[in-house]
Amino acid sequence: MARLxxxxxxxxxxxxxxxxxxxxxxxxxxxxxxxMARLVQLGLVDxxxxxxxxxxxxxxxxxxxWLDNLSPMWGGPVAVGVVMAALACVAxxxxxxxxxxxxxVGYAQLGHLxxxxxxxxxxxxxxxxxxxxxxxxxxxFSLKRPWKDRIPAWPQDLVRYLLVLVYMxxxxxxxxxxxxxxxxxxxxxxxYRIITNPVAGHVDPVMADxxxxxxxxxxxxxxxxxxAAPLLLTRHAHWWALAGVALHLGIAATMELGMFSWGMLSLxxxxxxxxxxxxxxxxxxxx
Amino acid sequence: MNEHLRGGxxxxxxxxLTLAAPPALDFLQKHHLRSEGAQAKARxxxxxxxxxxxxxxxxxxxxxxxxxxxALLPIQRVxxxxxxxxxxxxxxxxxxxxxxxxxxxxxxxxxxPEYGWLADELTSRRLRPIVQATVVTEGSRNARxxxxxxxxxxxxxxxxxxxxxxxxxxxxxxxxxxxxxxxxTARGPDWVVEPSK
Numbered sequence: 001m002a003r004l005x006x007x008x009x010x011x012x013x014x015x016x017x018x019x020x021x022x023x024x025x026x027x028x029x030x031x032x033x034x035x036m037a038r039l040v041q042l043g044l045v046d047x048x049x050x051x052x053x054x055x056x057x058x059x060x061x062x063x064x065x066w067l068d069n070l071s072p073m074w075g076g077p078v079a080v081g082v083v084m085a086a087l088a089c090v091a092x093x094x095x096x097x098x099x100x101x102x103x104x105v106g107y108a109q110l111g112h113l114x115x116x117x118x119x120x121x122x123x124x125x126x127x128x129x130x131x132x133x134x135x136x137x138x139x140x141f142s143l144k145r146p147w148k149d150r151i152p153a154w155p156q157d158l159v160r161y162l163l164v165l166v167y168m169x170x171x172x173x174x175x176x177x178x179x180x181x182x183x184x185x186x187x188x189x190x191x192y193r194i195i196t197n198p199v200a201g202h203v204d205p206v207m208a209d210x211x212x213x214x215x216x217x218x219x220x221x222x223x224x225x226x227x228a229a230p231l232l233l234t235r236h237a238h239w240w241a242l243a244g245v246a247l248h249l250g251i252a253a254t255m256e257l258g259m260f261s262w263g264m265l266s267l268x269x270x271x272x273x274x275x276x277x278x279x280x281x282x283x284x285x286x287x
Numbered sequence: 288m289n290e291h292l293r294g295g296x297x298x299x300x301x302x303x304l305t306l307a308a309p310p311a312l313d314f315l316q317k318h319h320l321r322s323e324g325a326q327a328k329a330r331x332x333x334x335x336x337x338x339x340x341x342x343x344x345x346x347x348x349x350x351x352x353x354x355x356x357x358a359l360l361p362i363q364r365v366x367x368x369x370x371x372x373x374x375x376x377x378x379x380x381x382x383x384x385x386x387x388x389x390x391x392x393x394x395x396x397x398x399x400p401e402y403g404w405l406a407d408e409l410t411s412r413r414l415r416p417i418v419q420a421t422v423v424t425e426g427s428r429n430a431r432x433x434x435x436x437x438x439x440x441x442x443x444x445x446x447x448x449x450x451x452x453x454x455x456x457x458x459x460x461x462x463x464x465x466x467x468x469x470x471x472t473a474r475g476p477d478w479v480v481e482p483s484k
Contacts, residue, residue: 009294035412042408047436057417057432064364108367116420116429117413118367120374127368154297161304166372168310173373176314181377188460193378196460198398199419202410205382205461258412 016153018140020273022093024159025137027266028125029087029103035259036084048114049076058114065112076113079106093142097133104129121260124166128267131158156270160237163267164229167244171226174219182219188212191219195254203254222247238275241268306355307363307370312348314373320345382462383422385409387437388452389445397422405440422455425469426482434471434480442478450474452483 039045050056054072067075083106089099104126111118111126135155139148174182174190181190192215196205208215225247231240245268252261272278307313320326320342329338363369387395387405394404397418409418420427421434434453441451452472458465470483 005294008298009290012294012297013290038411039413042411044408044411044414048413052429052432057414057429057436059428059432064367104366108365111367114413116417119412119416120372123368123370124372126366127370130366130368154293158297158300158304161301165304165308165310165370166374169308169313169372170374170376172311173314173376176311177373177376190375190378193380193382193460194375196462197379197382198384198396198462199415199422202398204398206463209461256410256412256415258415260412 012154012157014153015150016156017273017278018136018148018151020269020278021132021135021137021151021156021159022140022142023269024128024267025093025132025135026091026141027269028128028132028263029091031259031263031266032103032107032125033084033087033091035263036080036087038258040080045077045080048117049080049110051113056114058116060115062112062115065109067106067109067113076110079110079113083107083110090138093138093144096138096142100129100133104133119257119260121257121263124162124267125263127162128159131155131162156273159267159270160232163271164232167226167229171223171229174223174226182223185213185216189216189219191215191222200257201255218250232271235274238272238277241271241275244268244271303359304370306352307359308356308372309352312344312352313371314376315345315348317349317353319349321349379423381457382460382465383419383468384456384462384465385418385422386452386454386456387441388450388454389441389448390450394441404444405437408440409437421453422457422468425455430471431480434473438473438478438480448475451478454483 039048046055047057051061051068051072052059056076067079069075071078083103086099086103086106089095090103107122107126107129111122132155136148136151137155138144139151141147178190180186188209189212192205192208192212195201195203195215196208198205221243225240225243228240228243231237245265248261248264251257318325320329320338326338326342329341333341360369384397384399385395386393386397386402393402395406395409396402397409408414414433417429417433421430430453434451437453438451441448450472452470454470455468456465457468471480472483473480
């Protein structure tokens with residue numbers, strides 16, 4: 001038991017290349033910034049982040065919401081500005097931990113303020129932000145110098161484990177929910193219905209009806225990728241990540257999910273951390 | 288930080304993540320394989336041994352895992368990080384569209400580039416789930432808020448408009464024949480949103 005504990009301490013205490021986690025720390029807030037900038041551009045901030053009684057869309061009150069108590073009229077819109085400023089600091093690596101905490105709490109409050117528009121991707125990114133707060137991801141690719149080349153590995157390992165749970169849960173939910181709708185080969189697959197439903201996808205349902213078999217294969221591919229996610233915990237993670245990139249590019253091309261795919265892909269640099277490609281470039285650069 | 292403390296805390300975090308969303312178990316309902324009837328049906332379909340294993344797993348899930356996961360929820364809710372990841376387990380049985388009519392003219396239809404007024408807003412990722420709930424479920428709780436938003440934009444862009452209608456249409460895939468399932472209308476000068484007659 002003592003030997004096992006010692007091995008755990010050695011493994012969880014090791015250090016790794018700082019660049020992958022630092023790159024995720026840069027990309028994740030940029031994706032969120034662009035997502036919020038799009039809301040500002042479309043003039044949706046007031047409609048989404050004010051309660052129905054103040055002229056907004058959402059009627060549901062959330063017991064964890066306190067932003068509304070500060071100012072029912074301006075709490076939401078001001079929080080959008082504060083979160084965007086904090087995200088810019090996080091991406092730049094300045095005032096890192098306070099800025100990330102402000103961004104996380106503000107982002108969560110915006111989710112409480114308009115629950116129906118807060119999706120799974122928001123929960124995933126907030127969980128990663130919580131992990132990043134206690135990491136040293138700001139010690140590389142930051143405005144502050146000098147940069148560190150190696151940082152503790154455990155935050156990166158935790159994010160990987162989180163992704164394994166996310167993908168595997170999604171795969172099992174499909175498999176256990178309706179195996180025939182995902183793995184059968186008759187009628188219209190779930191994938192067909194998801195990507196052609198005009199309120200969520202943007203593939204023409206009539207045109208795609210002729211390509212049903214491709215979408216059956218796409219469904220198998222999706223479930224295969226999701227259930228193979230434990231590969232992320234091995235040194236073959238980068239091969240899985242290539243398939244994951246294809247999956248998310250496919251989702252981005254066929255569905256109206258905003259920054260979902262780009263938010264997920266912002267986490268992918270850490271999946272390539274041990275890839276021979278990254279390390280080969282590093283070796284050649286240092287030699 | 289002391290390495291033993293760090294190691295212990297990390298183990299606790301891994302355990303919390305696993306308890307909150309264990310693959311497959313998180314998808315099972317609390318009552319899964321709970322009743323005698325459900326167990327008898329499973330025995331008839333899958334045999335005695337697989338059913339016994341299934342009953343043991345679902346009992347542990349119900350009696351141990353779910354209460355432990357529920358205990359973690361208050362912390363998760365503060366940061367809105369509830370760990371539940373059952374994305375797109377199924378799909379809608381029918382195809383749904385939102386249509387926006389201003390007076391007698393169609394100006395928006397989901398997924399139809401010919402009628403694209405307000406399309407950027409209505410398909411944006413934060414508004415889309417509200418649009419989907421509105422067209423799929425009659426009387427969804429944010430339908431009036433959505434309708435009020437559309438009316439506001441319509442009055443800004445079409446100042447002479449007298450009536451704005453949001454119609455939810457549905458039909459079997461691939462959607463060649465659609466019919467109106469329910470709708471909301473607002474008329475000037477008071478612009479109160481009401482279900483259409």
